[in-house]
Amino acid sequence: MAKRIVKEIDCPHCKEKVELQMWDSINVSLNPALKDKIKNGTIFDWTCPQCGKTTRIMYPFLYIDMIHTFMIWFGAPGQCNPELYQNMTLDGYQFRQARNFNELVEKAAIFENQLDDHVIELMKLSIVQALYKQTEGGTKAPLPAILVFRSKQEDGTMIFSALYQNAPGRLIRASETTYNTIRRDLENNPSVLKGLADGEGKFQQVNFDWAKKAMTLLAAQRQGH
Ligand SMILES: [Zn+2]
Structure with missing residues (x-):
């Protein structure tokens, strides 16, 4: 359900072409360890294998919580690929758009606390x-x-x-x-x-x-x- 995507980027420090691993969706109910890394932002930290420097690189992904039944699209509005959730039972799910990192973490906290x-x-x-x-x-x-x-x-x-x-x-x-x-x-x-x-x-x-x-x-x- 969570698929790794590998993208080639230029390291902002040493300018080498290197591979960056990303996720297209993260099901935090199946990957609780990734949930912590999202909340403290370290999931976006990436260390260049060439120069060893760490950079925070944000990318779009679908945040899925099956326990509290919500999904948050962290990316440009309207750009979430429906294939990311089409095989799921979506009864009772709430769908939200997060415009930035603060909103992503906030929405997750609100729904985890079962609040509106x-x-x-x-x-x-x-x-x-x-x-x-x-x-x-x-x-x-x-x-x-x-x-x-x-x-x-x-x-x-x-x-x-x-x-x-x-x-x-x-x-x-x-x-x-x-x-x-x-x-x-x-x-x-x-x-x-x-x-x-x-x-x-x-x-x-x-x-x-x-x-x-x-x-x-x-x-x-x-x-x-
Ligand atoms: Zn580098």
Whole structure:
């Protein structure tokens, strides 16, 4: 199911033509060791046999988790080869598109914690809005450039990491109550999810842009429009 692909590349250090091994798909349920290497990024580290230097080279692949039933396409939208999943039973699977490494790791963490990424994206948006108010639009303190879901603790607390352009990152905590409130809000307004379903591709993009649209729709419905 996971196929190795060998590609010839020029080493960025010594410029020698050398072979690079990649995967077209990785089933982390069958290869738990590869899952750790994806999460810490080392799966993309490649050491040149000629000069011995290590380079991080990202490439597209399909991330498959059979235990939590989701797939993430880590590559250009619409470019996932259906042959990678056509022999699988796809009942109950969620399909997502990751635009970058942070999104890939984040989506995996959300689904492994059996959470709904729509709710998480709306939580992230409300955290950013609260920070915007607190910092008066970023004038009193910097605003995070990226906010990423990391984990859910045993007491239900959700941990997010805020990454800044020119400041050290920090952890932000949010309660399970907030999560449940947003989830109920979405459940009570099913047309929001339907209205924003991406009909174009199999792999949906549920991200900050999605959350902004959803928040607008939810606000309109609350006002009875
Ligand atoms: Zn080299």
